[in-house]
Amino acid sequence: MINTFAQIDQYASAGHTAWHRASALSKLLFTLVTIGVAVFTPSWGPLLVFLGVAVLLALTARLPLKLVALAATAPLFFAALWLLSRWNGRLDEVAVTALRPVVASVVALWLVGTTPYPDLFAPISRLLPRVVGDSLFLTYRAVFVLLQRLERLWRALFLRGALGGSLRRRGERMGEAVGTVVLHGFERSQRLYQVMHLRGHSGRICGCRHWRDLRAEDIWVVAAFAAVVASRILLGEVGRP
């Protein structure tokens, strides 16, 4: 997941597809509505269409197949536990239970894979108390700082012959390592936040691009939305358990 995180971020920032140009707000609304529709859809017919739409979105956003597959399989473990706990032999119920989270997860991937984080957080942070909104942005940044630091730490441990020993020693060493990372992360976040203020931040994350201005490309988001609604209405009863 460590790489997935960085990879998604990279695609969001560097991509140039129509989806990247569409506004963050419309993509966010589309994502929420689609997930909302999906979790209330009782039959696998429309869910299959949703999945098709979601995968199409992700692939036309030039996200690699591997990422899409990863997003599609991530929720399956929990879904399997759930099915195990109430197994009743109905395959159509299995299909519905598995498809809903997969649709949601692929749509979410498309959203974050086409929207740079400041634009993504700009609308979300407006719905939250200031402390939480700022913390969302800073936390996201902190992850990358810490991952980089962890990588360097791992390097140091490797070079200094530390990758061995008893479980207890390894645990303690890890703890110390995490300790240095905590302090480093704290100092870095503090400085980043200071710089944000110095550079004009005053309580509301400003998107970098056009998070709320609609553009021509948003028509494609509307089209995708239409496909979702249409299939829900037309195929609503197909494959109902």
Added chain:
Amino acid sequence: MSHLHIPDGVLPPLVWIAGLLLALAGVLVSAAFTRGAGPQRIAFQSALGGLMLAVMAIPVPITAFDYCMTLAGPVGILLGPASTFQVSFVVTVILALMGQGGFTVIGLNTLVLGLGAMSARPVYGVLARRMKRPHAVALSTAFSQLLSSALWIAVLAASVKLSPATAADEEVHHTLRWLQGGALVALLAPLLLVAVAVESLLALGLAHFLDRVRPDLLPGGASGASGAAVPGEAPEARS
């Protein structure tokens, strides 16, 4: 186990909607507590949130599944309840965006992660008077992990109870249900115990380090008498 985030569309709506409402209320209440939070405080809580995410992103191959740590215990101790709840929320939102756990269950996931983490500070407060601070950190971490896991299983159980029975369910025999429950526990229990042990060990190492390098960050310490873990911190953590 709290890291095993619940995805969208599996649990019945009643459960996740209730979770969402509760979590939103929690965010608003915690925000009221942290209203005066200075920039240092926000930076500190974000750094710890980032750490939680980063640690969750590193799989530790312990069982058949990659197990991920959360550091929820130490984070809860360092931040105090209100900030901890916010951090849990923020972490859950970012994970949802990254496809780990769903949007509709942001509430439930926040509650499972957050309530466990929030319990760490009070438990630590009690234990720290009786033993060395690192040991108190390790034990309260174990407690918070167990609480999270219990919550997680409770959510699952409540959902099974509340989900509408289909015609097929009527046919399923009672003993089969019990067997299913047993299988689930047999599958999860060892994983859970290993997880608690690893987390606590890590927490112990972290606490040893902080105890020597920044004792002021651990509550109940040298300058912890004033309770000010971070300069300019919100009043809530002083309570």
Added chain:
Amino acid sequence: MSEPIVHVSCVRHTYPDRTSVHLCGLDFVVEKGQRVVILGPNGCGKSTLLYHILGLLAPQEGDVQVFGADPAKHFSKIRERVGVLLQNADEQIIAPTVYDDVSFSPRNYGYTDAEVGEKVSVALRKVGIEHLAHKVCHYLSGGEKRKVALAGALVLEPELLVLDEPFEGLDPASRNDIVDLLNRLNREHGVSLVVATHDVQLVQPLADKVYVLKRGGEILAQGPPAEIFRDVELLKRTNIEAPVLAELFQVLESRGVDLGRPENVEAAVKVLLARMGAAKP
């Protein structure tokens, strides 16, 4: 050239671990259009001084004035007039791509898209990184990141630039590029500069005035670079070295050959040749 825009007098800051930095001795003054360099050993308090100027630390004692305001209390009033580059440039990159990052400030101040685009492209051109506009910051080299951060500091055309070790980790050519850029900004736009650095070779081309701090924060001396670098005793006490040319001509003088203090290689060659020529039959 004589209106003071920064005035720091006898400020004390005590860090949580009780390290105390007491910036006293002389007042730290920057006049409009002046280029000021701060020198001193590791840990003497250079960054602490800059943090006070930027309002990131509030003085526990003493007084700080920037553009007539107390930055710790009213920094938001003056922050549009101040551009900042902190010690670790990649810590101040906030947004994912170069364009996004440089546009961060103007967007925050509510400029329209057209204005933002205009300002950003001017800033990128000044620093010479137009070609990077749509790159992802994370993958740039150290020097490139620093230039991005500098463009972000310049984008609102500040009157005062505060730079903490802007040359660290840069190759020599990039260092010179930045010195040239700063001097151009100073000359053409009247930007005042406050720069903390360890690179003594760059002080003469960059500074009108040098402040020297010693461990603990005491401001020991101030003056034009040539004068500061002449004071061997001062330099030794503060872990600073004279630039090679200054040292060379210092030693020559001490051996009885006083040729002044040429500021660059060109000037040095000239006086040396003159002397050698003069000494010829």
Added chain:
Amino acid sequence: MSEPIVHVSCVRHTYPDRTSVHLCGLDFVVEKGQRVVILGPNGCGKSTLLYHILGLLAPQEGDVQVFGADPAKHFSKIRERVGVLLQNADEQIIAPTVYDDVSFSPRNYGYTDAEVGEKVSVALRKVGIEHLAHKVCHYLSGGEKRKVALAGALVLEPELLVLDEPFEGLDPASRNDIVDLLNRLNREHGVSLVVATHDVQLVQPLADKVYVLKRGGEILAQGPPAEIFRDVELLKRTNIEAPVLAELFQVLESRGVDLGRPENVEAAVKVLLARMGAAKP
């Protein structure tokens, strides 16, 4: 002095974002007891080269040999013989106190407590920081942290020291301290050095041999510092500047006054005085 202990030939590494570094042109060779400095512009691949030597990156093409082994595969065999200081030295510090950190490697290799204590105090003495032994690393200044990291690298008495920009962020006196220390280690213990740096002023006192890389990783030239710094064309292409003295005497030579290439101020003063004296009646 002629047994090669490091040999890198035509290594290519492509980063995930497709930036490709191709360390080709000349072979990179370090002989036993040699002091080698690597120069080159930002982002040319100096750190990438060092990572290959340390087995942190495996070559996708080409060949790396260190003490006769392939470090990417068998680094654990040679790890005790190699000491390392990476670009951000303070990120190499793992344990809370100085003593703990310096003793980290020997403890990992299973030395007894007495041996560990002995080794640590020797290492601390070499670097001159015995008085810091029981301090908490986190609160040390930049220069002190770097010395701690260096002591940690020295503690097992390595035969090869690999240093990535060890002078960055240090004040001039600390830089000289480290140069002196490295030279002493080389002289007294025969330690070989590989140092990547941007500080050209320190190259002459520190290096027997210089490698020059250009952007993309190509190894353009190698040779003793005096020779490298004479090649103005090469320097210009690789963003390097000659040290001030080299430049001064270069210009003097071009104006018809050839006084050789003195290596330090002392030597320069001598030839200049000699020349002036000689020119006198």
